[in-house]
Amino acid sequence: xxxxxxxxxxxxxxxxxxxxxxxxxxxxxxxxxxxxxxxxxxxxxxxxxxxxxxxxxxxxxxxxxxxxxxxxxxxxxxxxxxxxxxxxxxxxxxxxxxxxxxxxxxxxxxxxxxxxxxxxxxxxxxxxxxxxxxxxxxxxxxxxxxxxxxxxxxxxxxxxxxxxxxxxxxxxxxxxxxxxxxxxxxxxxxxxxxxxxxxxxxxxxxxxxxxxxxxxxxxxxxxxxxxxxxxxxxxxxxxxxxxxxxxxxxxxxxxxxxxxxxxx
Amino acid sequence: xxxxxxxxxxxxxxxxxxxxxxxxxxxxxxxxxxxxxxxxxxxxxxxxxxxxxxxxxxxxxxxxxxxxxxxxxxxxxxxxxxxxxxxxxxxxxxxxxxxxxxxxxxxxxxxxxxxxxxxxxxxxxxxxxxxxxxxxxxxxxxxxxxxxxxxxxxxxxxxxxxxxxxxxxxxxxxxxxxxxxxxxx
Numbered sequence: 001x002x003x004x005x006x007x008x009x010x011x012x013x014x015x016x017x018x019x020x021x022x023x024x025x026x027x028x029x030x031x032x033x034x035x036x037x038x039x040x041x042x043x044x045x046x047x048x049x050x051x052x053x054x055x056x057x058x059x060x061x062x063x064x065x066x067x068x069x070x071x072x073x074x075x076x077x078x079x080x081x082x083x084x085x086x087x088x089x090x091x092x093x094x095x096x097x098x099x100x101x102x103x104x105x106x107x108x109x110x111x112x113x114x115x116x117x118x119x120x121x122x123x124x125x126x127x128x129x130x131x132x133x134x135x136x137x138x139x140x141x142x143x144x145x146x147x148x149x150x151x152x153x154x155x156x157x158x159x160x161x162x163x164x165x166x167x168x169x170x171x172x173x174x175x176x177x178x179x180x181x182x183x184x185x186x187x188x189x190x191x192x193x194x195x196x197x198x199x200x201x202x203x204x205x206x207x208x209x210x211x212x213x214x215x216x217x218x219x220x221x222x223x224x225x226x227x228x229x230x231x232x233x234x235x236x237x238x239x240x241x242x243x244x245x246x247x248x249x250x251x252x253x254x255x256x257x258x259x260x261x262x263x264x
Numbered sequence: 265x266x267x268x269x270x271x272x273x274x275x276x277x278x279x280x281x282x283x284x285x286x287x288x289x290x291x292x293x294x295x296x297x298x299x300x301x302x303x304x305x306x307x308x309x310x311x312x313x314x315x316x317x318x319x320x321x322x323x324x325x326x327x328x329x330x331x332x333x334x335x336x337x338x339x340x341x342x343x344x345x346x347x348x349x350x351x352x353x354x355x356x357x358x359x360x361x362x363x364x365x366x367x368x369x370x371x372x373x374x375x376x377x378x379x380x381x382x383x384x385x386x387x388x389x390x391x392x393x394x395x396x397x398x399x400x401x402x403x404x405x406x407x408x409x410x411x412x413x414x415x416x417x418x419x420x421x422x423x424x425x426x427x428x429x430x431x432x433x434x435x436x437x438x439x440x441x442x443x444x445x446x447x448x449x
Contacts, residue, residue: 007424010431016412038435045434048387048441049406056301056310057294068297068311069289072318073282079319 004028004035013042074168080161148199153254155192158185159212160247163238166219169231177231179219186220208250211241265291270334278325285325289318292335295408296342302403303346304353305388313349317342332417339404339418347396383444390440398433401426 005025011017012025029036162185169177193213197206215237222230238244270291276284296317301310320341321328328337391399397419404415405426412430416423 006431007428010427010434038431041435041438042431045438045441046406048437048444049402049434055294055298056307057297060297060307064311065290065293068293068315069286072289072293072315073286075315075319076282076285076322079323 004032006035006038009035009038009042013039013046074164077161078165078168080165148196149254151192152196152199152201152205153251155189155196155209156247156251156254159189159216160244160251162186162189163215163244163247166231167235167238167244179222179231183220183222186216190216190220204253205250208246211243211246215241215243267333274325274328274334277322285322288334292338293318295335296338299339299342299403299408300346302388302391302407303343303399304349305392309349310346313346314342317345320345336414336417340420343400343404343418347400350392386441386444387437390437393440394433394436398429398436401429402433402437405430 005012005028008017008021008025012022017025029039162182166182190213193209193216196209215234218237219234222234270288273284273288277288293314296314297310300313300317301307304310304313317338321334321338324341328334391402394402400419401415404410404418405412410418412423412426416426419426
């Protein structure tokens with residue numbers, strides 16, 4: 001007997017075979033009860049599956065799909081908050097180290113200062129000292145120069161992502177939340193705000209940094225394994241101060257200012 | 265959606281544009297949901313799996329080379345997540361020690377699909393009991409209506425392998441569902 005046709009029987013049953021193969025299968029089926037029985041089973045299964053079926057997605061209403069897309073967006077934002085880029089994470093780690101581990105840092109700085117003092121006393125003086133580059137431009141006090149402007153942009157972006165993550169956090173199950181990552185980022189942002197406040201800037205940006213700082217400090221200082229009500233308080237603060245809207249406005253203004261300067 | 269538009273959206277999403285990614289989500293979400301439902305068999309889990317698939321896709325956009333289309337790539341992610349979900353649900357049900365717990369109750373008292381005794385429920389239950397690859401090819405080919413070629417691209421195997429799994433899976437389903445044939449005629 002010729003070899004069985006199981007490898008192409010599905011295509012035969014589904015009507016997907018070319019003429020030559022179809023004839024070969026039919027010839028084989030005429031003399032092979034086993035393959036003929038397989039074919040009957042396949043056809044019966046295909047009949048079962050070929051009934052018109054309403055896709056499960058059609059059982060959901062339009063509001064469900066809007067909520068679906070919103071939920072995907074929230075999860076992505078929350079993920080970006082929890083897992084910023086590697087470089088940003090390193091910067092945040094450094095910032096939190098500088099802010100909160102002062103004792104070892106001061107000891108290290110003291111040692112460096114002693115060495116520097118010895119070098120000043122005993123090293124031959126160079127003919128002239130070069131002045132370090134000034135970070136902030138001397139033009140209009142309302143315009144940040146490149147580095148502070150970039151840091152302000154980063155600060156606003158990180159604050160926005162952090163606040164959106166908090167605003168969308170799932171608190172429905174009533175369990176204590178682990179916000180250690182968010183708290184670490186808050187501390188880094190508070191530290192960054194101290195730098196930014198020393199730069200010349202317009203009153204609106206200064207106010208926004210102040211408003212953000214209050215919420216970020218609140219977030220950084222809540223107890224570990226805090227309850228949902230603490231997070232709710234922060235959410236209320238975000239809404240009360242309309243912080244996300246203010247950040248978006250500031251970003252738009254900065255973006256517009258940047259483009260205008262490019263055109264000049 | 266034309267391939268060029270999709271490529272443009274993917275490029276913008278890679279640059280961090282969330283709006284562009286949302287357009288991709290809105291275009292593919294129902295299909296992703298249906299695929300997930302085929303594996304997990306209930307609406308809540310299907311929504312969760314499909315949403316997670318989009319999050320994973322977003323995270324991995326940098327590695328998406330574009331040699332398959334976005335839909336095929338997403339399909340693969342949904343399928344992998346859904347199969348893992350089914351596997352972990354089964355393992356959890358098997359290791360459940362407290363017979364009074366809600367999960368144990370569900371595992372022992374209800375079919376995995378919530379469709380009760382209707383024909384669709386029986387078909388979904390039979391599908392659910394197939395080995396993983398056989399289930400995958402039957403769902404993709406017959407419930408999602410994809411071609412054998414598309415299924416082979418998603419599963420990264422030859423079309424011959426897809427057909428072999430289809431043949432075996434359908435035969436098993438027929439044995440399980442033979443009792444329905446009288447009801448359907």
